[in-house]
Amino acid sequence: MASEDMPRPSASSGGGWLGKADTWAGVATIVLALAVIYVSFEYGLGRGGRIGPGYVPLVIGLLLLGLGVLLVARAGRSVDLLDTDIAWRQVGLVTVGIVAFALLLDRAGMIVAILATVLIAAPAAYGNTLVSTLISGVALAAFSWCLFVYFLKISIPVWWF
Template sequence: MERRRSFPDVLAGGVFVLIGGAFVVGALGYELGTPTRMGPGAFPLLVGASVVALGLAIVGKGLVAGEVISFGPVPWRAVAAIVVAVLFFGFTIRRLGFVPTTAVTALLTTLASARVRLLTALAVAAGLTVASTLIFVVGLQLRIPLWGPWLGF
């Protein structure tokens, strides 16, 4: 196997160092306690430090003898559409109610595909809204109001 500098390795290691480091900093703010009575900060500190150490090891290995992986393209459009759609769902489900939230979320999600056509998107969104209302609200009786306070209900 060919070994060389590997961007994905460095990136992955960086992510580990970043998240682990954030938890270490956070954990220092909590009581550490003694070995007999460990405080709330002790375990996260221990694990966070391990994540940082492992992350550094991955970065180090990535700089000298990394795994050869092709990172490939990033579908920015899909990332944006899905992130916005799901955040929209979380933010408005209580405010707009089930039906409008579901319809808009479905429509936003269909935009993730670069080959989407408007008519298909509308049809998919309408179909999914009807289907999920029937499945979740009528069938499974989830307690989510169909229309929310923002619409005057």
């Protein structure tokens, strides 16, 4: 873990301002801060002595805004470079797999949802064949049924009917 925290120079991102990690961390923080500030005004701020539900979010939002600006401003001196090699394939497939599970669980039942998730996410790992994927999908579905439906008796739709 510690080794991952080290700043590692990569060829694709030079030392420029746009290639610093802090620049983009700051931009993300500012975007989040503005959203929080905007939303907190809708909740009613109250007064200093009797604060409303929007008061604390507003304070946090303003603090975030300040820190975001600070991050961007100081990014030039940072040695932390932007890591541009993102494993899009893995991120995409795993995310789609989980979303598919969420959408299918109520509509098609647990068994179909699990099989679909495994089939979608399997290509994210190297060395999976169709056979190994099918085996692990069926095994996981069977295991989940035993654990959650049979032993724990959690009310999950097993099939679509």
